[in-house]
Structures are given as C-alpha cells and as structure tokens.
Amino acid sequence: MPPQDELVSRRWFLNRMAWVSSAAAVGATLHAGPAIAGPPGMRMPDEAFAPSVRPQVLDDLTELTLSETMTLVRGGRLTPADLVNAYVDRIEAYGDIYQAYADRPTRADLLAQAARTPVGGAEAPFRGACLAPKDNFYTADLLTEGGSLVYEGFRPDYDATAVSLMRAAGGLVVGKAQMGNLAGGRARRYGTTIPTTRNAWTPDDVRYSPAGSSSGTGSAVAGRLAVVGIGTQTGGSVIGPGNAEGLTCIKPTFGRVSLHGVIPLSYTRDHVGPMARNALDAAILLQVLAQPDPNDPRTLGLPPAPNYVLAATPFGGDRPRVRWPTRVGIWPDYLSGDNTQVTQLRTSFIEELERNPAVQVVPDVTLPDQWDELTSAPLGGSHGDPTAFFIEHLRKDVRNFADRLPRFLNGMLQSADTYVKVQQARNLLRHRMLTQLFNQCDVVLTTSTGAFDGTGLPLLCMPIGFDMEPDNGNRVPRGVVMAAPPFGEERLFAVAAAWQAITDFHQVRPPDPA
Amino acid sequence: MADQVPPPVPTDEELNTYIRTRYALLGIDISVLPGSDSDAPMDQERLLANGRSILRQDAEVAGFEIDPQFNLPMPFPAPFTAWTEG
Numbered sequence: 001m002p003p004q005d006e007l008v009s010r011r012w013f014l015n016r017m018a019w020v021s022s023a024a025a026v027g028a029t030l031h032a033g034p035a036i037a038g039p040p041g042m043r044m045p046d047e048a049f050a051p052s053v054r055p056q057v058l059d060d061l062t063e064l065t066l067s068e069t070m071t072l073v074r075g076g077r078l079t080p081a082d083l084v085n086a087y088v089d090r091i092e093a094y095g096d097i098y099q100a101y102a103d104r105p106t107r108a109d110l111l112a113q114a115a116r117t118p119v120g121g122a123e124a125p126f127r128g129a130c131l132a133p134k135d136n137f138y139t140a141d142l143l144t145e146g147g148s149l150v151y152e153g154f155r156p157d158y159d160a161t162a163v164s165l166m167r168a169a170g171g172l173v174v175g176k177a178q179m180g181n182l183a184g185g186r187a188r189r190y191g192t193t194i195p196t197t198r199n200a201w202t203p204d205d206v207r208y209s210p211a212g213s214s215s216g217t218g219s220a221v222a223g224r225l226a227v228v229g230i231g232t233q234t235g236g237s238v239i240g241p242g243n244a245e246g247l248t249c250i251k252p253t254f255g256r257v258s259l260h261g262v263i264p265l266s267y268t269r270d271h272v273g274p275m276a277r278n279a280l281d282a283a284i285l286l287q288v289l290a291q292p293d294p295n296d297p298r299t300l301g302l303p304p305a306p307n308y309v310l311a312a313t314p315f316g317g318d319r320p321r322v323r324w325p326t327r328v329g330i331w332p333d334y335l336s337g338d339n340t341q342v343t344q345l346r347t348s349f350i351e352e353l354e355r356n357p358a359v360q361v362v363p364d365v366t367l368p369d370q371w372d373e374l375t376s377a378p379l380g381g382s383h384g385d386p387t388a389f390f391i392e393h394l395r396k397d398v399r400n401f402a403d404r405l406p407r408f409l410n411g412m413l414q415s416a417d418t419y420v421k422v423q424q425a426r427n428l429l430r431h432r433m434l435t436q437l438f439n440q441c442d443v444v445l446t447t448s449t450g451a452f453d454g455t456g457l458p459l460l461c462m463p464i465g466f467d468m469e470p471d472n473g474n475r476v477p478r479g480v481v482m483a484a485p486p487f488g489e490e491r492l493f494a495v496a497a498a499w500q501a502i503t504d505f506h507q508v509r510p511p512d513p514a
Numbered sequence: 515m516a517d518q519v520p521p522p523v524p525t526d527e528e529l530n531t532y533i534r535t536r537y538a539l540l541g542i543d544i545s546v547l548p549g550s551d552s553d554a555p556m557d558q559e560r561l562l563a564n565g566r567s568i569l570r571q572d573a574e575v576a577g578f579e580i581d582p583q584f585n586l587p588m589p590f591p592a593p594f595t596a597w598t599e600g
Contacts, residue, residue, distance in 0.1 A: 378568075414568060423587030
C-alpha cells in the first residue's frame with residue numbers, strides 16, 4: 001500500500017476550490033466528527049515491540065528504547081515499578097544538573113500510579129513507560145506553568161488530550177519538562193534571561209544551548225530522564241531541540257495531534273511533536289497520539305492515521321532500503337554552509353541516500369515562486385496570533401511576560417486586513433509548496449523549518465553524526481531536517497528507518513555529568 | 515483630477531503615542547517597565563521599537579497583491595480533507 005501522502009494530499013490541494021464550495025452546501029458535516037478511537041481499545045501494531053532487546057543495555061533500564069521497554073514489560077521480564085525506580089534514581093542523581101523538569105511527582109506517587117496502570121500488551125503498550133511532556137501540556141496532578149511567571153502556580157483540573165492518551169496507554173508522566181518562556185527560546189528562570197536546562201551533551205556547560213522551546217523534553221529524553229516525550233512546535237520548537245540533543249523527532253501534519261489542553265501560542269501554527277531516541281520510538285508515540293479529538297476540531301475529518309510504526313520499521317532485511325520508492329530533494333545551498341564539518345556530515349548522508357536502491361536524490365530543488373516574500377516576515381509570520389489568549393494576563397502585569405512581551409502585544413497593533421492577508425499568503429504558499437516543490441520530490445532535506453510550520457506540513461529530524469562545537473570544544477550531535485507534503489509522516493519515518501538501520505548515531509548516548 | 519498626494523510618513527514619536535494609546539485603551543500599562551535598561555528582560559524602548567516595526571509592516575503587507583478569488587484565508591486546512599473524499 002502506498003504511503004498516505006500519495007493517497008490524500010494531491011487531491012486535497014489541487015481541488016481546494018471544489019471543497020470550499022462544497023463546504024457551503026454540506027456545512028452540517030462539520031459537526032459530524034468521528035468518535036475518539038484512541039486508548040483504551042487502541043491496538044499497537046505488532047512491529048512496535050522489539051523482536052530482540054540489546055543485551056548491553058539491560059544493566060541500565062534507562063538505556064532501553066520505548067520499543068524495547070514495551071517488549072520487556074509485555075513479556076513479564078520487567079515491571080512498571082522497575083522502570084519507575086530506574087528513572088527516579090537517575091533523576092535524583094542528575095536532575096539538579098540537567099534542570100530538565102519544572103515539576104515532577106514523587107517516587108511514591110509514581111509507584112502508586114504504576115501499580116494502577118492497565119495490564120495488557122497491545123491495549124496498554126506504554127505500561128510503565130516514563131514520559132516527559134513539555135510544561136505547556138495540562139496535567140491535573142502536576143503544575144503547568146509554561147515556563148513563565150504568567151502561569152506560575154497554575155494547576156489545571158484536567159489533562160491535555162495528548163497526556164490522557166499516553167496515560168491511557170499505560171504511560172507515566174515522570175516530570176513536566178522545562179520550556180522556554182511561553183514557548184519561546186530555551187528554558188530560563190521564570191521572568192529572567194538566565195538559562196536553566198542544560199543540553200544533555202554538555203551537562204557541565206550551560207553555555208551550549210539545548211535550543212528551544214521544548215528544551216526540557218529534549219534534555220530529558222537525551223539525558224535518559226525519560227524514555228520519550230512530547231514537545232510543541234510553532235516555530236521550530238521540536239525540531240530545534242531535537243537536533244541539538246541528537247534525537248529523532250516528528251512534527252506531524254497540522255491537526256494530526258490534538259492541542260486541547262495545551263497552552264496556546266498560535267491557533268494556526270501550533271503542533272504537538274513526539275521526541276524520541278530513534279524513529280521507531282517516535283512513530284510508536286505518534287501512533288498513540290494521532291487520534292481525532294472532539295475537543296479540538298482541527299483534528300476532525302482527517303484521513304485515519306496509518307501504520308506509522310510499520311513505516312518506521314527497517315525494511316529490506318540485510319540490505320535495508322526505504323520502504324517506498326522516494327525522491328529526496330536537496331534544498332538549494334544545502335551543502336554550502338559555513339560549518340565545514342556539518343557540510344561533510346550532510347554530504348555523507350546524501351551519499352548514503354544515493355546508495356539506497358529505493359531513493360532517487362534530486363539535487364538543488366527549485367523553490368516556489370516568491371519564496372522569500374511568502375516565508376519571511378511579515379507575510380510569513382504569525383505575530384498577531386498570541387495576543388487574544390493573554391489579554392487578562394497582560395492587563396494584570398506586563399512584566400510577567402519578560403523578554404517575550406512584544407510577541408504577546410503585537411496582535412493589538414496588527415490590523416485585521418493584515419491578518420487576513422497573512423492567512424491568504426500562507427494558503428498560497430501551501431499550494432505552491434505542493435505544486436512547485438513537492439512535484440519535484442517526495443521528501444526534501446531543508447534548512448528552513450518556519451515555512452513548514454506555517455503551512456502545517458510534516459517535519460522530521462534525526463542525528464547524522466557528531467562534530468566539535470567551535471565555541472566550547474564539546475562533542476555534540478548534528479542532525480538533518482526532512483520535510484514532506486501533508487500526511488507524509490510515513491515517508492519521513494521510512495527514510496529515517498532506512499538510515500538508522502545502517503548507522504548507530506541514534507544509539508550513542510551523552511556522557512553523564514561529571 | 516490630480517493624483518492624490520500620500521500623507522506624510524508618521525514619525526517614531528507619533529507611532530509611540532499611537533502604541534501607548536492603543537495599549538491604554540485596552541487597559542494595559544507598559545509604564546511599569548523600565549524606560550531603557552538593556553539588562554532588564556524588557557524595557558519600554560525595546561517594546562516601542564518592536565511595536566513601530568509591526569505597524570510599519572502593515573503597510574508592507576497592504577502592498578502585497580494576492581488574487582482575492584483564490585487562496586482564501588483558511589487557518590485550519592487539514593479538516594477540510596474530508597470534503598474531498600467521494
């Protein structure tokens with residue numbers, strides 16, 4: 001069966017005017033969204049369970065991937081309590097150094113939750129898995145402060161849908177991950193510009209940034225304080241920390257994961273993104289999260305989630321190849337950056353792609369017409385979006401917004417006609433990206449993530465090697481960013497799986513703090 | 515009829531007054547911020563500079579021509595997919 005981007009998106013975009021007119025005639029269908037199909041009752045594909053577990057990681061349970069964890073728990077070789085104790089031990093040993101969490105439950109709380117997790121394999125696949133949602137996901141039992149004085153002390157009375165889905169699958173929230181102030185920049189001490197969360201690759205050097213704004217989730221997963229986590233992305237906030245921490249992360253198509261119960265930044269650009277140590281784990285997490293949610297109409301009416309896990313499973317046996325014939329486009333100037341080490345890593349990655357029998361590399365794709373105009377401010381921006389959510393907080397005390405204040409006041413200055421035109425321009429760009437970019441390729445290696453955030457197209461990042469950071473001499477991971485047309489997540493996972501089947505960059509863990 | 519002469523471009527000072535008035539109208543007090551302090555997380559000087567930039571960008575956007583019969587402003591494109599089926 002071909003991947004979903006081949007089945008759906010072409011008709012969606014090319015017939016866009018047809019559906020606009022039909023919408024007027026059948027508006028009632030707007031309210032007939034599918035019922036929630038998530039856990040309990042959701043079955044995890046069998047491919048999610050690792051056929052074997054690496055013996056060398058059994059001495060430290062925090063080294064296990066999510067897939068390996070699921071296999072061991074299902075097989076009765078590991079209990080949720082074992083996992084809780086392993087992760088809490090590590091958090092207690094290093095948590096003050098990484099500063100990845102803003103709030104977390106006690107060991108006793110987690111053990112009590114672990115004892116209550118549903119028993120079962122495919123129906124409760126995350127049983128005992130220790131998870132790190134970003135601190136903008138509502139949690140009824142833990143603070144949700146959004147990295148900001150604005151939400152200091154806020155304790156919601158319900159879980160975000162994404163958190164509910166993970167918990168229903170048997171997962172445990174081991175901590176609320178620190179984040180940049182109201183989803184901007186790296187995590188900092190509230191109301192200041194003093195950094196907190198360390199990059200897991202440089203735990204003894206706060207200067208090297210974990211990137212943002214999903215900083216804490218990135219450091220928690222890379223530093224083995226959680227097995228996987230979820231971040232949010234409005235402008236690179238999953239992909240940025242993912243690459244900075246050597247993780248494999250997916251920012252899915254807009255609407256694929258519910259944003260209900262997430263502190264909003266932009267109604268039109270926010271995305272939930274799984275952050276993991278390899279493509280399979282990211283796919284497993286997305287499989288649980290990709291559910292329609294009546295509380296978020298943006299998730300309704302989409303084609304059903306396909307089998308992401310299968311897409312992320314190595315294919316081709318001894319000669320791994322991408323699961324579907326795939327044209328991989330190369331962004332203009334992709335190999336002409338200032339950092340020669342990064343350029344060398346990218347070159348090696350592309351050379352490996354060229355050796356893959358299912359891949360056709362398309363060098364130097366041409367960008368859509370008016371690319372610069374449509375992707376840069378003001379037309380490519382979203383500066384009017386956040387204001388409406390925060391008016392009462394702005395009236396209370398603007399100082400609580402600290403360095404992020406302009407972002408939250410701009411909407412009061414932007415005119416309505418500008419806002420409409422920005423949305424029009426975004427739609428024009430979306431159409432051109434399909435007809436003038438993804439007509440050349442199925443996946444593109446890109447240096448530009450903002451355009452894909454604004455247009456809601458999927459992105460995936462993964463590590464491709466290491467180099468020496470020139471400013472501080474630290475050995476740090478480097479990654480690539482790949483983009484695809486709408487609902488192209490399978491295609492991205494398939495390319496990542498083929499790469500990770502023959503490399504081990506995703507299995508290299510950062511050193512423990514000194 | 516003679517071509518209309520465009521009005522003079524507003525000065526920084528005029529825009530600052532506009533911005534302060536706009537915020538005050540909505541009950542938002544920016545005077546609690548320091549006037550100019552680069553060590554502070556935010557100050558009035560930086561805030562007003564950003565505001566002026568946003569206002570001037572409005573003029574730039576207004577000049578962008580886009581066919582009003584296409585590319586309708588649809589913030590949530592993905593759910594519309596269902597309507598293409600069948």
